[in-house]
Amino acid sequence: MKPIINIALEAGIPESAVDMYGKYKAKLDPDTIRQHVNRPDGKLVLVTAVNPTPAGEGKTLTTIGLSQSLNAIGVRAIAALREPSLGPCFGMKGGATGSGQAQIIPADEINLHFTGDLHAITSAHNLLAAMIDNHLYYGNALDIHPKKILWKRAADMNDRGLRSIVTGIGAGNGEVRESGYVITSASEVMAVLCLSENLADLKVRLSRIIIGYTYSGQPVTAADLNAVEAMTVLLRDAIKPNLVQTLEGTPVIIHGGPFANIAHGCSSVIGTRTALRLGDIAVTEAGFGAELGAEKFMNIKCRQTGLQPDAAVLVVTAKSLKYNGGIPVKELDREDVQSLQLGLVNLRRHLNNLQKSGVPVLVAINHFAGDTDAEIAAIVDECQRLGVPVELSKVWAEGSAGGAALARALVHLLESEVTQYQPLYADELPLTAKIEQVITGIYGGSGAVYSPEAKRTLTELQSNGFGHLPVCMAKTPYSFSDQSKWLGAPEGFMMNISRVSLSAGAGFIVVETGNTMTMPGLPRVPAAERMTLHPDGQIEGLV
Structure with a gap:
């Protein structure tokens, strides 16, 4: 690792804006950066993904690797990510710092207490x-x-x-x-x-x-x-964004960590604006599948701040498509082009949703060692049929070199297409109409079934003057529906709205579907059982 002050200075951050947290972490003063860094804001690129599967899709990995690759081809890029939560780190999902040759470091400190x-x-x-x-x-x-x-x-x-x-x-x-x-x-x-x-x-x-x-x-x-x-x-210090680095020395701003299934799933506005001021391209991500994190990025974060994404990168894997095509987890390593083609319906739904927002889209195929040429070709053929640019990404194994083609394709997309971003619904729509617009326009459902409590709360919020707020949908990340086992791209279902609550400070209405929990539980065998602290201080099993 380079000393973090070197990373800051190389990124054009004045030393007076850097508050050191040891050698390899720092907090930044956005006001000082705005006063001393006089350059136009860069382009904003959102990295999102298809619905998550047990094999992992590599959305954060791709964000990190893409930012490295952009710098390697001569484009000044800054990554802007969310902070990990101890819940997933010790539960099922694991850490949130990437892996292989596309990692942010020091990974163990970031995944644990970080800067507090x-x-x-x-x-x-x-x-x-x-x-x-x-x-x-x-x-x-x-x-x-x-x-x-x-x-x-x-x-x-x-x-x-x-x-x-x-x-x-x-x-x-x-x-x-x-x-x-x-x-x-x-x-x-x-x-x-x-x-x-x-x-x-x-x-x-x-x-x-x-x-x-x-x-x-x-x-x-x-x-x-x-x-x-x-x-x-x-919160005096917590409001300041954090600066770390990738394995290749690319600067990364990490700040805030709302989940995308039960919250709005985007890193901080302050962190995003800081990355835009410092880079020609700011690469950020939104949690879980595009129907959750990306939808909330477009309809909550962008709506409230005036930010507009210049492009979106949709991450997909052969394994995720095979899983959505009906292949059990234990059999995902075997070639099955037919099941993959059945699972392409999930990719198509996400692509269509992103295109509705008016944002140019690039598909990134995150490569796994067991992927076959026939499987990769099936994904490429489908993207070409749909007229969407697509590139294979090997950033896990090769770092920036494995993402060079993806980086060049992104630059070409940014230069050749102009975003025509538009939110999914208007502010003045009633809350129930906004909810049903998300269900029918993004999830593919037919409408909503409201519990008596949810119906009563919505009526009260509407009559009390909160009807202009956007909705933050809370649902399972594994399906477009509120049923985690309904894979692919289910259609015509009714979404069960169990509870509605007002987040007046955040400026949105939380809409809970199905049996969504705002306090998750640990899995049968939590990741915590596989962790070891060695005598030399090294942690095994955290990342």
């Missing part, structure tokens, strides 16, 4: 929770209804035992009431930090957070509890 951002977000979230209970204990001057408190606590770990809890048990411990935990990546504080433009905007958004309602039905906010300044104190 997620701890700060967790602390700010839980401070607000503590102040709510303290307010109840000391007389409840705001007349908060204990059974209408919406604000739960947060933890950065998969822990299903905390989904539903009872607080205040025991003499002198406050109001006894039901509550629960969300994982930090689903916290509204996480979304607020990631969508804030600066410290002042952060405070405004925190002040809007609705924690519950009074006995008379009036909303109670974080500002009403005088919690905003203290929460901001905890």
Whole structure:
């Protein structure tokens, strides 16, 4: 690894904007960068993928490898990524720093506590929770209804035992009431930090957070509890984006980490704008499949900030298409062109969705060692039939050299096509219309079935003046539907809307489908069981 100050200086970042966190990590001051770096913003490229499968698609890997490859062919590129959560790291998904020859480093530190951002977000979230209970204990001057408190606590770990809890048990411990935990990546504080433009905007958004309602039905906010300044104190350093590097010395800005299945799935606006100021191309990613992360990138992040992607890269693998074509996980290594061709329906749906947004698309085939020429040819033939550019990416095995063709194809796309980005729905549409527009226009369903609770909440939000907000759909990432086993591109289904909630600070409505959980659980055999700390300090099994 190069000293991070060298990476910063090579990227044109003034030393006065760099706050060192050891030799290989740093925080950046965006205001100082804006004042001292006078260059036009670069192009914004979104990397997304088909629906995730057990074999892994390599979306973050491709983002890292593509940024390396762009620099290798002489294009100044900066990657902008999300921070990993300890939940997936110790659960099933694993780390979020790439692998092979397309990694960001120091991977172990990034996947663990990094610069403390997620701890700060967790602390700010839980401070607000503590102040709510303290307010109840000391007389409840705001007349908060204990059974209408919406604000739960947060933890950065998969822990299903905390989904539903009872607080205040025991003499002198406050109001006894039901509550629960969300994982930090689903916290509204996480979304607020990631969508804030600066410290002042952060405070405004925190002040809007609705924690519950009074006995008379009036909303109670974080500002009403005088919690905003203290929460901001905890987030003072967390709002600054983090700088690290790839194996080949490409600068990477990592900041914020909302999940895309139960949150909005995009790295911070501040991090994205910083990458755009520093690079000719800023390569960012949005979580899970394009119907989740990319949809929210287009309809929440871009809508709120005025950012517009100049191109999208859709990552696909032969294994993912075979899986969507019906091949069991244990048989994905064998050649099966027929099943792959059946699974192409998943690729076509994602391509069509991205094209609806008016953004030029490039398909990246992330290469696995067991892929056959016939399988790769089937994907290339389909893309050519659809008139979509496609390139094979071997960044895992070869680093920047393995992504050179992909990088050149992206540059050509950016030079030859102009984005005509447009959001999926208009602000003035009713909330139910927005939900059903996503279901019919992106997922391929026929409509929605609302639980009585969800229907009641939507009616209240609409009548209380929140109908202009975008919707943040929470659903399984493994299918276009709310049923994880419905692979390929199911059509004509009805989406079950189980619960709806307002994130007033973040500026969107969360719509939970099926049995979506905002606090995940660990798998039967969690990754934590395979980890070892060796006497020399090296960690095995984390990445």
